[in-house]
Amino acid sequence: MVLTIRKPEIIAIARREGKVTVDGLVDHFGVTPQTIRRDLTELAETGELERVHGGAILPSTTVNIAYNERRMLNQASKVDIASACAKRIPNDCAIFLNIGTTTEAVASELLNHEGLLVVTNNINIANILSSSDQIDVIVTGGQLRRSDGGLIGDLAQNTINQFRFDYAIIGCSALRQNGDLMDFDMQEVSVSKTIIRQSDHVMLVADNSKFDRKAPAFVASMQSISTIVTDKSVPADCKTQCDVSGTDIVYASS
């Protein structure tokens, strides 16, 4: 057993991207392929990764493939956004993390925070955060939606109602030009509304693609949002709306 200093970062990349390549890690760490191969072999021996030709992947049992692919969408933007979001969250506070791939990225970025109480209705986030002993995780109950690991239904909502949060990190399916948050799923809408009501600061994490999408159900207007963290410049209409409602806009950069 050798335990290299690169191990945690390799695991983090694998968690984030679902896989790692030898070449990618060579570029990332500036070492030879041989060294990376040794690292991956070790990680495979301890069962933390599964070795494949050219790299390694997450152990197959834990991953939902369709979901994992969606997770890869705009991966780079999501990580940037998540990182910017995590930087604005202090230690020792109570936060809620909602369903969504971007909020999952935020969870990963929060792993080095201390003294957090995190409530979530996303079982993937619970899995991610369970590796930190500095973070108390509370899971809302609810029916498990296999497509994305979300917990939905009355149970979730009732649980959320019992808490007050310093920060809520939420995503949305789509953002209208006027800054309205929209979603596909009615059940999620009522959960999101509850979260917003119970939180001092509401941070919306949304990459640029949300502006091109449509979704039927109204969640909230920009007025409810304290901060929006995104990757590229937001449409003018939305920016105006943010000014009116006093919403901070944070642009993530890599």
Add this chain to the structure above:
Amino acid sequence: MVLTIRKPEIIAIARREGKVTVDGLVDHFGVTPQTIRRDLTELAETGELERVHGGAILPSTTVNIAYNERRMLNQASKVDIASACAKRIPNDCAIFLNIGTTTEAVASELLNHEGLLVVTNNINIANILSSSDQIDVIVTGGQLRRSDGGLIGDLAQNTINQFRFDYAIIGCSALRQNGDLMDFDMQEVSVSKTIIRQSDHVMLVADNSKFDRKAPAFVASMQSISTIVTDKSVPADCKTQCDVSGTDIVYASS
């Protein structure tokens, strides 16, 4: 103790960056590599960091390793027991799966059942069952216990109270010779009691090692158990008690 000033800062850096290097700390503190090595060695001895060549990393995996080892204990017996248990559970019914490595094994064996509604307070079980589209999974809320993926606290109990189960599959920390189920954790005891109260059939899964153990908290007597699934023959006292209370004994065989 040598480290008075640098220790908290080293830990802080490690938490923030996921790792520390000897060189980096040398620059940071303006001391010699040897001093840093001494610091890191001490931090490693107290388990606060894990030493690697060139620096140190966070010991993030320790909890999971401990649990994984426990899961492997008596693995063969557990699979046998789980298989026998799963065979006695029909399709299209509502069941509860409690915290425990053996109940996790049962979850794996249930993957080919159809039309099940499974409620669980074990996040690992939720992960396992999420790969079947024939099983509806409901997760109780609660605080996530990192050591075993259990969800505990009032939230869990309140959720369970809202359901009635055809079958409950429960484990226990120890079984007394007279057939009393015992547990280590008071919080789990009250959850288990609730489960038993809400279920038509209660199946206890317990490998033989439970008879050799002691645990302080009383969960239930054999009278509450409909079926006990185990691997080897149970002690005479316990068997008598089963006869009295009408508890079926099922011996798993591979």
Add this chain to the structure above:
DNA sequence: TAAATAATGTTCGTTTGTGATCGTTATCCT
């Protein structure tokens, strides 16, 4: 202030992770 103790720096022999080479094996492409 002097003695005692702890912390840090220095030196040196030892360990070990890394890179290079090479023969083998898996994957890709026609």
Add this chain to the structure above:
DNA sequence: AGGATAACGATCACAAACGAACATTATTTA
């Protein structure tokens, strides 16, 4: 299918990192 190409694991040499022992400096205590 079968050759081309890339990835792989084993082995070895080397340099960096390591720990032990001792010297030196800071800090505490009497």
